[in-house]
Amino acid sequence: MRNTIKIATTVLAAGALTLGLTACGSDKKSGSGENDPLVIAASPVPHAEILDFVKDNLAEKAGLKLEVREFTDYVTPNTATEDGSVDANYFQNQPYLDDFNKKKGTHIVPVVTVHLEPLGLYSDTAKSVDALEKGGTVGIPNDTVNEARALKLLDANGIITLKKGVGNEATPDDIEKNPKDLEFKELEAAALPRTLEDLDAAVINGNYAIESDLKPSEDALVLESPKDNPYGNFLAVKEGKEKDARVLKLKKLLTSPEVKKFIEDKYKGSVIASF
Template sequence: MKKLLNISLALLVLSIILAGCGSSGSSDETVKVGLNGSGVPVWEKMKELAAEEGIEIELVEFADYVRPNLALADGDIDLNAFQTVSYFDSFIEEHDLDLAPIASTYIAPMGIYSDKYESVDEIPEGRKVALPKEATNMGRALLLLEKAGLITLPEDFDGNGAIDKIVENPKGLKFEPIVAAQTPRVLPDVAISVINNGVAIEAGFLPVEDAIFIEDDTATPYINIIAARADETDHETYQKIAEIYQQEVVADHIREVYNNSLIPTFVPLEDIGW
């Protein structure tokens, strides 16, 4: 009897020790975050900070702006962080996806680039202009071209791009919509190319120095977000990741790594229409 009691006590002590070891270690939960190449430096920092909180982040890179949302909806990844809320809203409506943002991150100003001209005023008549063909990206590009004084759009322009929405084109510019990722590569063949910030950085540009015209406070509607499936926006770990992201240490890292070409923008979701 005494021997059995001793064995029971030994087993009890062992179970307590094992339980203690399990609770003191890091979480076994791995969160897969989808992003494109330009977001990797930020999320490498996020991996370090999250690990300190017992959260393992696995980065899943995509080469386009379509698959990250589809992968999120399909459950192949848990979060994504690569897009503006404007693009996100349009995409989930078009594809009928049940996704939602959980946090704002930064503004990545879009710019006009040229390897032939140093100012938009120098552009001759009838020249070619490359711009991203995705509806929200094109809309953003058209607004930038309007701000640069090259075209005029209707007063009720809704931000979704289409060449036929241009009201005035005094220089008779010829517009060539192409996939956003290709906009830097066509620079030798066009007068100017309107390039997304992340794409420009991947191509080796420093937007604040190399763009001949760049967004300023008009970029406010184009705040980037972290997105999740709509039924998991309150997931404790995902909320913790959002909290970690919106720290000054991450903001400083963004400014340093991207040479102030990205603007950390941590605002409530209500401010971006959610």
Template sequence: MRIRAALLAVLLTAVGCGSGQTGGAASNPDAALKVGVSPVPHAQILRYVADNLAKDKGLKIDVVEFTDYVQPNTALVDGSLDANYFQTVPYLETFKASSNAKLEWIGPVHLEPLGVYSKKIKKLADLASGAKVGLANDPANEARGLRLLQANGLIKLKDGTEKTATVADVADNPKKLEFVTLEAAQLPRSLEDTDASVVNGNYAIDAGLKPATDALVLEKAEGNPNANGLVTRAELKDDKRIKDLLALLQSQQVKDYIAKEFNGSVLAV
């Protein structure tokens, strides 16, 4: 999501006034950790941990769901959450650069391969000249989507722009594709109006798509920097409960659960 002016104002207010003590567990080591997540697959994975593994470490977890990519970070900044689990390192770095938020990446948990989906074609080669292609409109995922299109030969980006690319950085577009940027959560619904859309794995699954079988192409897992992981505020990065939660999220039990539950559409890292 490219952060609109109104959302940016909220974000900056939160960063300016957040004390890290409102509603979170920072001041009470026995309180439940409040962890913000996207509904799928993050909430499912975290609830598995909360229901089956957390008790062994004496850990209490409150799962707080969000349907966008802005509020989990602003709520973490203002102290309403103690951690979140929904984002990648590139997305976190973009957020921090725009807000000066003191958030810390704790560790990776899983990868949701970004995919290209369509209700109108069966393979990318069938995209017609002038076809309309949907992309996420936040900087990290827009660049990620463009890299996927480049990796599959549809476009070429200007040299050196790959990490931060926008549609303005498309140097070669032989099919004259028309790019439409939307909130990431809207991209599955956009398939009614676009010829193809690049959809984040969590939103694809939430919309009933099966990335492993429904995507025309998927990101490769090898060397992919876009694992989703656990994030907290700087003052909580060494908190034992945060470390215990990461250990559980990275445990073999969770890896086995992800493999069984998501059948290749979500990959443990």
């Protein structure tokens, strides 16, 4: 039975966070003693589901108390980890974290990579890439790293061609060839599944696709390859907490055979264990 705290967040256009964590009592700093609960910020799917499996099946035997707090955005988990409102988070990949730390001045570091959620291109109308309408509108995430990741996916599958040498900051301005004259609409990653019916197609992050009852391994027109993929999702903490005894216990549990089997059985290829 899930026992999580769900936190809804709102981000203003200027990027200011308006959600006060006081609403759920998380304005208090999380504990640091070995017997205190380890408080973790996580995206609902699959991160919180994986953590709940650990909590319900493995944590007690390992002497670990877990408290999982669900966040629906990609900003608050890091800011809450930085200010000590939570002990750790589990939702992001290395390119995203590098960009976040640089722009926000935070000091979050990875502990262990757990899984990959392949990014996919989805459509309510087209059944294949060839069937995409010429001049159609494709939604892509508007954060720096996921936007570049989406464009790289389209490039890898011959839908567009990016200029040589573009990296994790690629934008539609870096498209060199666009045979179908596609237009790109930049939206918040979490909003893409909800707006898919108004678009010809959209590149959607794996966690948001699964939350919206899409099956990446079946429904995506194209899907990221897991081979040498740098976008594995990991457990992360503020620098200096990597050796926290509770964090080390969770690190071991998250990379256990039991968790690997849970991921394989529950997500059937839509989430891929990275260990």
